[in-house]
Amino acid sequence: MLNQTFMFENEVAGSGQSIAKIEAYTLKNIPITPPPFRELPKTEGALLLRVETNDGVVGWSTSGYTHPVAIDLINKYLAPRLIGEDPFRTERLPTLFDRHTNERPLGRALQSAMAMIDIACWDIKGKTLGKPVHVLLGGARDRVPVYVTHGAAYDGAPVYSAEELAAEAAHLVMLGNTHVKNTVGRQRIPDPKDDYVRMAAMRDAIGPDIELSMDGNLRMNLAQAAELCDRCHELNISFIEEPIHYNDPANLRDLRQRARIPVAAAENEKFTALQLLQAGSVDFIQPNINNDGGLSAGVRIATLARVFNVPLSHGNGNGPHNIALHAGVQNGGLVEYHYHKWMTYNALFEEVPQPEAGWLTVSQKPGFGLEPKDGIISEYRVK
Ligand SMILES: [Mg+2]
Numbered sequence: 001m002l003n004q005t006f007m008f009e010n011e012v013a014g015s016g017q018s019i020a021k022i023e024a025y026t027l028k029n030i031p032i033t034p035p036p037f038r039e040l041p042k043t044e045g046a047l048l049l050r051v052e053t054n055d056g057v058v059g060w061s062t063s064g065y066t067h068p069v070a071i072d073l074i075n076k077y078l079a080p081r082l083i084g085e086d087p088f089r090t091e092r093l094p095t096l097f098d099r100h101t102n103e104r105p106l107g108r109a110l111q112s113a114m115a116m117i118d119i120a121c122w123d124i125k126g127k128t129l130g131k132p133v134h135v136l137l138g139g140a141r142d143r144v145p146v147y148v149t150h151g152a153a154y155d156g157a158p159v160y161s162a163e164e165l166a167a168e169a170a171h172l173v174m175l176g177n178t179h180v181k182n183t184v185g186r187q188r189i190p191d192p193k194d195d196y197v198r199m200a201a202m203r204d205a206i207g208p209d210i211e212l213s214m215d216g217n218l219r220m221n222l223a224q225a226a227e228l229c230d231r232c233h234e235l236n237i238s239f240i241e242e243p244i245h246y247n248d249p250a251n252l253r254d255l256r257q258r259a260r261i262p263v264a265a266a267e268n269e270k271f272t273a274l275q276l277l278q279a280g281s282v283d284f285i286q287p288n289i290n291n292d293g294g295l296s297a298g299v300r301i302a303t304l305a306r307v308f309n310v311p312l313s314h315g316n317g318n319g320p321h322n323i324a325l326h327a328g329v330q331n332g333g334l335v336e337y338h339y340h341k342w343m344t345y346n347a348l349f350e351e352v353p354q355p356e357a358g359w360l361t362v363s364q365k366p367g368f369g370l371e372p373k374d375g376i377i378s379e380y381r382v383k
Helices: 069-082 093-097 104-129 162-174 192-206 222-235 249-258 270-278 294-307 319-328 339-348 376-380
Strands: 019-031 043-053 058-062 143-149 179-183 211-215 237-241 263-265 335-338 359-361
Touching (some): 019 104, 019 339, 019 376, 043 069, 043 104, 043 339, 058 104, 069 104, 104 294, 143 211, 143 319, 179 192, 192 222, 222 237, 222 249, 294 319, 319 335, 319 339
Parallel strands (some): 143 179, 179 211, 211 237
Antiparallel strands (some): 019 043, 043 058
16 A cells, blocks of 8 residues: 555646756855954855746755765756756655665765755745745744854864953853853863863853853763763853764753753754654754755754644754744744854845844845845855
């Protein structure tokens, strides 16, 4: 008997609108504003996708994944199959490659490439219908809370000292931000004592009323993460993000049971979102639409999270695109602006919602409201 859920039709009724052109670009050396107390990074790279329909509607997207192999995948492999497809059928497009989505060596690159295509198609849907994407999802709200992440050293710059972290956090608060986040576990061997000193310096600098969180970027084992949470409990930390290797669901559940700090995860592990929820591993689930299957996958995770009564949150560098998800669905939550990625968005796109007193006002323009600046492709494109 046929499994109707996964029976894919080769031919579907056309709407008249179809994908006519797909162009993916690697951009390099885009000048950005460095962090307040650093001279680096001065430039950033980005992947940019342009999808044009037969009736002249153009959708855009970018990625959190920066390896140019995703661009080759789109231009050489995905684009030829997608030309002629209806951009509104975002549940159909991945099925055209269904055999290949299980090929693990392509995993992250292919997921990121498909995410870029999905987001560009949602941009096209909004522009075709004259509606912002968050309204297409149901339009739960027109502003979302935002937190700012800083303190990660890039381009060979020295690691931030506790004093630098504290000064930069105080500066960001002085600009009106109400919630800041720093990375932890970044020593050669994760060092909870050192991280406590750094987080304590930040708490001292920003005072008791500003929210403070930390991101472990999958670098610690359970014992290290548990010690860090014990030490930092007195600092009133809003959440600890992805503290443990591989986002292991059992270890995160154990940490959550022991720690008195809420646990957040899922930016890096789309395929464990269900396991994290089933195991009771997280207080917040944090999909990144730009890396893992696009807005369509973000909506599925939001629905799953709602079933488990776990709030949606966000943790990655693609804040401006993820706003649409968090403003669109009822259980949407906090959006991250990662300082140097935020500056990259500011450099790439015409109008990027800017944090004001801890909030982002959602664009009411059709699509995502993120249009690349004129000339940005020709100037910074890697040929
Ligand atoms: Mg993170």
